Amino acid sequence: MCSVTNKDVGKMDTFLRQNEPTIQFLLEMVDILTNYVKKTFDRSTKVLDFHHPHQLLEGMEGFNLELSDQPESLEQILVDCRDTLKYGVRTGHPRFFNQLSSGLDIIGLAGEWLTSTANTNMFTYEIAPVFVLMEQLTLKKMREMIGWPDGEGDGIFSPGGAISNMYSVMIARYKYFPEVKTKGMSAAPRLVLFTSEHSHYSIKKAGAALGFGTENVILLSTDERGRVIPADLEAKIIDAKQKGYVPLFVNATAGSTVYGAFDPINEIADICEKYNLWLHVDGAWGGGLLMSRKHRHKLNGVERANSVTWNPHKMMGVPLQCSAILVREKGILAGCNSMCAGYLFQPDKQYDVTYDTGDKAIQCGRHVDIFKFWLMWKAKGTIGFEQHIDKCLDLSQYLYNKIKNREGYEMVFDGVPQHTNVCFWYIPPSLRGMPAGEERREKLHRVAPKIKAMMMESGTTMVGYQPQGNKVNFFRMVVSNPAATQSDIDFLIDEIERMARDL
Amino acid sequence: MCSVTNKDVGKMDTFLRQNEPTIQFLLEMVDILTNYVKKTFDRSTKVLDFHHPHQLLEGMEGFNLELSDQPESLEQILVDCRDTLKYGVRTGHPRFFNQLSSGLDIIGLAGEWLTSTANTNMFTYEIAPVFVLMEQLTLKKMREMIGWPDGEGDGIFSPGGAISNMYSVMIARYKYFPEVKTKGMSAAPRLVLFTSEHSHYSIKKAGAALGFGTENVILLSTDERGRVIPADLEAKIIDAKQKGYVPLFVNATAGSTVYGAFDPINEIADICEKYNLWLHVDGAWGGGLLMSRKHRHKLNGVERANSVTWNPHKMMGVPLQCSAILVREKGILAGCNSMCAGYLFQPDKQYDVTYDTGDKAIQCGRHVDIFKFWLMWKAKGTIGFEQHIDKCLDLSQYLYNKIKNREGYEMVFDGVPQHTNVCFWYIPPSLRGMPAGEERREKLHRVAPKIKAMMMESGTTMVGYQPQGNKVNFFRMVVSNPAATQSDIDFLIDEIERMARDL
Known part of the structure; x- marks a missing residue:
């Protein structure tokens, strides 16, 4: 590594010495961070220390968010870092169940x-040789798990599932109407x-952004478990065609955000083949199940998709x-997005x-x-x-078994959840005898927000x-944190019951 | 922090003890990383240790990129990390001048x-209270620097300048044709x-993605320094209107990618006002100059823009x-992008x-x-x-002064560069006597790639x-790394001359 001859060794040493305190600063930061990590796994630590926006904006003791012309001391910077963590939320805490993304993996x-x-950028091999190859090999491995022959195809890592879904709509449009790239939607x-009424709102967002219009994103009806009803898809395709519209794209969700539902991909794929439509599978949340021999059958048919979103961060x-975003057809991502900027490529x-x-990205730097x-x-x-x-998935089934017949709980849908989503109402004692009707609905509607605030x-x-x-x-419980155990599920139930006692 | 009563202290301690080796792992990683940081500032270290894709894919000694079913030992993981850094590019090295983003700031x-x-997500205050407020205050500060009254307006951090520019086109469309959100481009x-022929390709990419079509992204002529000619803009607006098209949006670049040119914002703003067009300033590269009392005049008129892209990572x-992406009108970002997903907000x-x-984002998680x-x-x-x-900027002027009259150099444009971009040809001795013409052009075209490869x-x-x-x-030299000094500029010149001696 040190074979370069140079004449600046003296200057360089000075520079290095000047930087020593900053390396020291980095080590002090590491001390703060490793303490934070340890406490995150410690159940006697709170998940969060809640303050309202106006409280944090007014400034907590010694913690001032305002920026100024003059520099702060490194000591103050370390205090700021401690406070930033103190007033934040421990998303890796074993009792944080709020989002589809949780946990704190040390290797990750x-x-x-x-x-x-390394602070580099994915756009060229030139400045990210190792990372570019890792991306290529990992995407291939993911395509193999989807079941595409020899893992062939294409793909790219994007800044989140919404952007991955947006890619799928763009490339579907490019596949069937490539001239839109140059001439616009008027061509x-x-x-x-088409997408389920239970699907993620990013499909609609993509419809708005890409110039389709949200009215042209047609929502499909689902069964009581939140799964698309294939007959409804076919009826709506026929209806659209009769109106003179051109069906282009169907999104099947593998693991919906709220119910954790898996749309029946094979039946949807049959319809897509019949009408020659692009099939996208949004597996942002459920894609991970492809890694499990026990659960991957829930995505049966995914190998028939033209594109798949899969978020390992969930x-x-x-x-x-x-x-x-993974794509079955090679070259289409580049075809859709390339602008051949000579100064970069x-x-x-x-x-x-x-x-x-x-x-092949819609980004430049990545x-x-x-x-x-x-x-x-x-x-x-x-x-x-x-x-x-x-x-x-075992843990969430433990929760499901625990509450399905427990006094004070009503399940939002019947049967074992397909993913780790367990959806339920907690009925406080004061509402238990109340007859069904608008008054009970209104009161029940306010229960979950009140418990959540507590x-x-x-x-x-x-x-x-x-x-x-x-x-x-209603509450949507999800488990994605490897640190969670049955005792944490028990704790959650105890907390809900304790807090709702007087509601 | 530790006020929560709980009954799991025994189990928790076990969990913590089990995690101790992993904290140890983290510290060993820190050791690798701090060594890397120190070496990055050491000029006797190479900027990169180049290998071709096939070499890295075949596997360097002990470094195998392939993924497997079985876990690797933590020792091997640490070796993998060392190798990842070893075969990467030191973008913080004082002699890395390859990209607009360079340097390695220890505080950053x-x-x-x-x-x-902290591993959290920007979408709600609920799970990112401190970060959400920091974003709000920082965006306000940036708007103040742009010169919008009281820093009022809106904005959001996005995954790079291309996406920020895409936002600007989306909100311009929403401002003038809000029904496109629901009805699509046919409404x-x-x-x-309009954007300069020297502008970043992301404007064209946005035109393709959002359904305008690249043919409807009209490129403006520039002067010899790469700055938009306002009269050309006006002529092209008039021409488009005569053809029955509707001019919507003008991008003025503040710091172009190759020449570092600043378009004359005030003159462009006059035209935008006259024709009622959205004015966006792409200051991805040049926005930083707003921080400098000496150089901010180059962005005079930026306060008249409707939106501004500004990349602090450059x-x-x-x-x-x-x-x-910073926006003058409050509320329009949310108006453009909101889908009101009840399960999130x-x-x-x-x-x-x-x-x-x-x-207000096109992303969900952020x-x-x-x-x-x-x-x-x-x-x-x-x-x-x-x-x-x-x-x-001083350093790049040092380079400019050093080479402008030096034997073997030809400047791509005359005069002191506006930004840190210094664009030049190096003419190897064998080409110096050659008459202008196609043969010389072809030979000269191959010089920079050859030197770069060396x-x-x-x-x-x-x-x-x-x-x-x-x-x-031609070479485009840029300086954004605070670690670079005049001696590094001298070194670069020496290297070019040494390598090109026999070309």
Whole structure:
């Protein structure tokens, strides 16, 4: 590494010496961070220390968010860092159940620290040789798990599932109407997209952004478990065609955000084949189940999809952000997105420039999201991810079994959940005798927000709630944190019951 | 922090003990990373240790990129990490001049390590209270620097300048044709966008993605310094209107990618006002100059823009990724992008939900890009950024002065560069006597790639090259790394001359 001759050794040493205190600063930071990590796994630590926006804005003792012209001392910077963590939320805490992404994987964390130290950019092999190859190999491995022959195809890591889903709509449009790239949407007929009423809102967002219009994103009806009804899809395709619109794209969700539902991919794929439509599978949340021999059948038919979104930062515990869009047809990503900017992607480089990825992205610079995932895969092996996923699904079934017949609980849908989502109402004692009707609905609608507010004020646990369709606010419990155990599930139930006692 | 009663202390201790080796692992990683940081600043270390893709794929000694079913030992994981760094590129090295983003700021790095440890998501105040407020305050500060009254307006950090520019086109369309959100592009007339032929390709990419079509992105002519000619803009607006098209949006570049040119914003703003067009300023590269009292005049008129892209990860040395889209009109970002997903953004939370940012983004989950920037601003103060920027511009002027009359150099354009971009041809001795003409052009076109390949093979320095318009390959030198000094500039010149001696 040190073979370069140079004449600046004296100056360089001075520079290095000047930087010594800053390396020292880095080590003091590491001390703060490792303490934080240890406490995160310590159940006697709160999940959060809640303050309202105005409280933090007014400034907590010694913690001032305002920026100024003058520098602060390094000592103050370290205090700021401690306070930033103190008033934040411990998303790795074993009792944090609020989001689809949770947990704090040490290997993944180390990977992310290395990534920020390397501080490079994915657009060319030239400046990210190792990371570009890791991305290529990992995407191939993911395509093999999807079941595409020899893992052939294409793909890219993007800044989250919403952008991955947006890619899928873009490439579907490019496949059927490539002239839209140059001529705009006026070169195509009125195109319509189909997705479940339970699907993630990013499909609608993509419809708005890409110039389709949200009215042309047609929502499909689902069964009581939140799964698309294939007959409804076919009826709506026929209806759209009769109106003179052109069906283009169907999104099947593998693991919906609220119910954790898996749409029947094979039946949907049959319809897509019949009508020649692009089939996308949004497995942002459920894609991880492909790693589990026990659960991967829930995605049966995924190998028939044209594109798949899969977020390792959700079910697989990879630190944020880590989302992949995988595409069955090779070359179409570049075809759709390339602009051939000569100043970035020079064809006359000395290496094989097909490894440069920048021109297939909608981004220019692209953060290195691959390394932490690659490193976790190395450290756990596929079987490690499988164990993690099976454990989380077991835990959520433990919760389901515990509350399905328990006094004060009503399940939002019947039967064992397909994913780790367990959706339920807690009925406080005061509502238990009340007859069904608008008054009870209104009162029940306010229960989950009240319990959630108490949870956040006391800081003991966090779980999400939301309404869905005509259903009033209910809790959506999810497990993706490998640190969670049955005792944490028990704790959550105790907390809900304790807090709701007087509601 | 430790006030929660719980009954699991025994189990918890076990969990913690089990995790001790992993904290140890983290510390061993820190050791690898701090060594890497120290060496990065050491000029006797190579910038890179180049290998071709096939070499790395075949596997270097003990470094195998392939993923497997079975886990690797932690020892091997540490070796993998060392190798990942070994075969990568030191973008913080004082002699790395290849990209607009370079340098390795220790405070920014520490900030990014904290961010990954906190591992949360920007979409709600609920799970990122401190980061959400930091983003809000920092965006306000940036708007103040732009010159919008009281720093009012809106904005968001996005995954890079290309996405920030895409936002600007989306909100311009929403401002003038809000019905496109629901009805699609067919609800609007044929819309056209204007941007310089020297501008970043992301404007064209946005045109393709959002359904305008690249043919409706009209390229503006520039003067010999790469700056838009306002009269050409007006002529092209008039021409488009005569054809029945509807001009919508003008992008003015503040700091172009290759020449570092600043378009004359005030003159462009006059035209935008006259024709009622949205004015966007792409200051991804040049926005940082707003921090410098000496150089901010180059962006005069930026306060008249409707939106501004500004990437602190470029000129301000913030680690990747850190890009902001700033908008003068409040509420329009949310108006453009909101889908009101009830399961994410519950209106009945106990805190002021106007702090939730998710519904104004095109993403759902969003990486925390703010903290490292906020922390650097705290540690440096505005004056620290100013010093950094002034120093980089001084250094590039040093290079310009050194080579403008030096034998063997030809400047691509005359006069002191506006930004740190210095564009030049190196003419090897064998070409110096050759008459102008196609043969000389062809030979000269091959010089920069050859020198670049030699640089990469020897690993001593890196600088970018590209063709532009009808100009054959030339070097584009940029300085954004605070560690670079005059001696590094001298070194670069020596290296080029040494390598090109026999070309």
